[in-house]
Amino acid sequence: MFESENKKESDSIGELKRRLYTRGDMGRRSLRDSRLRAREENTPESWVKEKESDTKLMSRKPKTGMFKKLFVASFLFFLAAVSYASYQFLGGNNVVSSKNINISVLGPAFISGGDEVSLQVSVENRNTVPLEFAELLVEYPKGAASGETGVAQEMVRNKISFKKIPAGGSYQEIVKATLYGEEGKEQTINFTLEYRVEGSNAIFKKENTYPIRISSSPISLSLLSPKETNAGQELSFKIKVASNAPKDVPGVLLQIDYPPGFFFKSAEPKPTYNNNVWKLGDFHTGSSREINVVGVLSGEDGDERTFRILGGGISPSNERTIGVIYNSIFQTVAIRRPFLDARVLLNGDSSDSVAIPGGRLVRGVLIWKNNLPTRINNAEISVKLSGNAFDRGTVSTERGFYNSSLSTISWDKNTVEDFQMVEPGGTGQLPFTFTPAQLFSSSGGILSLPQINLQIIVKGEVVSSSGDNSVSVTTEKIAKILTDLQVLSRALYSIGPFKNTGPVPPVAEKETTYTISWSVMNSASDVSGATVTTTLPPYVKWTGETSPESEDISYDEGSRTVTWRLNTVYASTGYRNSGREAFFQISFLPSLSHVGSSVGLTGGVSLAGTDSFANTAIQTTKNSLTTLLNNDPAFKVGGDIVVFPKP
DSSP: OHHHHHHHHHHHHHHHHHHHHHSSHHHHHHHHHHOOOOOOOOHHHHHHHHHHHHHHHHHHHHHHHHHHHHHHHHHHHHHHHHHHHHHHTTTSSSSSSSGEEEEEEOOEEEEEETTEEEEEEEEEESSOOOOEEEEEEEEETTTEEEEETTOOOSOEEEEEEEEEETTTHHHEEEEEEEEOOOOOOOOOOOOOEEEEEOOOOEEEEEEEEEEEEEEESEEEEEEOSEEEETTTTTTEEEEEEOOSSSSSSSEEEEEEEEEEEEEEEESSSOOOOOOTTTEEEEOOTTHHHHHHEEEEEOOOTTOEEEEEEEEEEEEEEEEEEEEEEEEEEEEEEEEEEEEEEEEETTTTBOSEEEEEETSSOEEEEEEEEEESSSSSSEEEEEEEEEEEEEGGOEEEEESSSEEEETEEEEEEEEGGGGGEOOTEEEEEEEEEEOOOOSOOTTSSOSSSOOOEEEEEEEEEEEEEEEEEEEEEEEEEEEEEEOOOOOEEEESSSSSSSSOOOOOOSSSSOEEEEEEEEEEEOOOOSEEEEEEEEEEEOEEEEEEEEOOOOOSSEEETTTTTTEEEEEEEEEETBBTOOEEEEEEEEEEOOOGGGGSSSSSBBOOOEEEEETTTTTTTEEEEOOOOSSSOOTTOOTTOOOBBBBBOOOO
16 A cells, blocks of 8 residues: 555656656646636725735835845944954054053162263164154253253253164163252153154154152251241341252252241341342352341241241243252241330331321330230330431430430430339330421432331340340331322413313303313322322313323213323422323303302312332322413403303
8 A cells, every 4th residue: 555655656756857857848837837827806996905005015115124234234334444443553563553662761760969860761663664753852850951061941851863763673762861859859751752654744642751759959958047036036047058969059049938027137148139039159069158147027926937948940031030949948936925015106007117298297106015924124115217218307205315316216214214113014105206308309309219217126134033134126117208299280271282262251151161281290209000080060061172192081971070090100200300291171151150250160189099119099189170260371360250241
């Protein structure tokens, strides 16, 4: 049975093969005809339309899918390209990568200030392509000295040209410089390799740094001074500068930063610049210098004042300043109350520096007090006056004695009974007066930077268990004399830079123009920010005419204010040289209510500014100007009174 079925199956397969492989179309046609016959069916119209619609959708879907696939494929290709390019640039073997460039430095980790440092610098190119136009820039820290000149500079730069570093090649160089700086400070030397690659104009960089710590300063500084002092007592201290370097240290400057309340009196040697900078020159190995400074320190009990001393090389850009600091020290001095406090008030001002007007009586008061818990015996207080504005013949005092030959007012136990024994907490007041000299004379002489100096000296014997100890304290006070700044204000008609019109005397309801003149004079010191101002009444108009063109004269219509901005008025203006003068024109329209009166043309005139020497604001005023033209040569009596208009 099984054999029969197998035979039938085998016959069928063989027949199928014969039909398939028969030449011509007979076999395929016969197979097609037998297997794929057309079938006719009645299909609803609506169904057909739906199929057509679906067919259209099916025809579009493949296009959308292909676009998305193409986009995704392109994006992935772009990412792959970028990644490959980055890899090739940063770490590939066919292009230059900064990671394959090595800058190594061999040298000491510590160096003494002023010593020459020698560094071995190696530049290695581990790339497979050469470095074109390669240059190594070496930047030393501020104040380094080049190996060639040995002179300290703000910054030393050295450029080494390698031109071309081949693939796998390297260069070595020795760089030298002398480093300065404070002890313990770290200095940094910067190395920058600049290069190009073949076929590109772009400049690439590779950087490295090398730190070196200064183990010792090229100079040493020491200060010998008291740790505390009485307020107002003379204070002296000594500064020693010595060389620490194995070779010469060029161009050393010493600078002292004084604390607030310190008054410089003298120094040996004298300062080179101002009162706190010494140019010490070159320091040879083992050499040293000493500077002695004397001054007075003021302040309240318990205050502390810190002095800062700096030594270093001269700045190439400014010979008065330190370019790089070699060494610095600090010294703090505590202030204690003086055993016998003595303060001088001038016109009620207790400041160390006061401003007072010239040629006017000055009222001085010396206030004293025993600050100790013990008695003071045989107290003495004196005030010595000096300065170019001091007039020896004007001093007057109560109870004290004025020695005109020494210009000194003195109080002791003979004139002040309390001074024989001043009990703890004892206090009192001692008045005196003086008048500063005139700032200018009839001969034309003018005092320049006028001032009066007051030196207060206190002496006494402090009672203690070991006996009476003599002590003394000195304080100083400065009185700066204010410059004499004046303004002359005039109303004119017939003279001046403008042609005036209208009736004189003025007629009601008729317009008359006038010229206003301002002249400024200044005596002893420059005045900054000077301005002259006035206001115009409502019946007066600003015509806009001003003179000269070089002067800044303006009018504010809202406030009706005329302003002349002079900026700086120099000393001696109007005395040794011509004064500053300005003109402007106004128009006056009198009302019937003005008839029979002399009428004001301007408000009061004010001149204000700052005395540059005394650093104090000053002001002077003048009365308002009227139709009374006393300074006009053509003016006649009665020409100022407003009259009725003629019928």
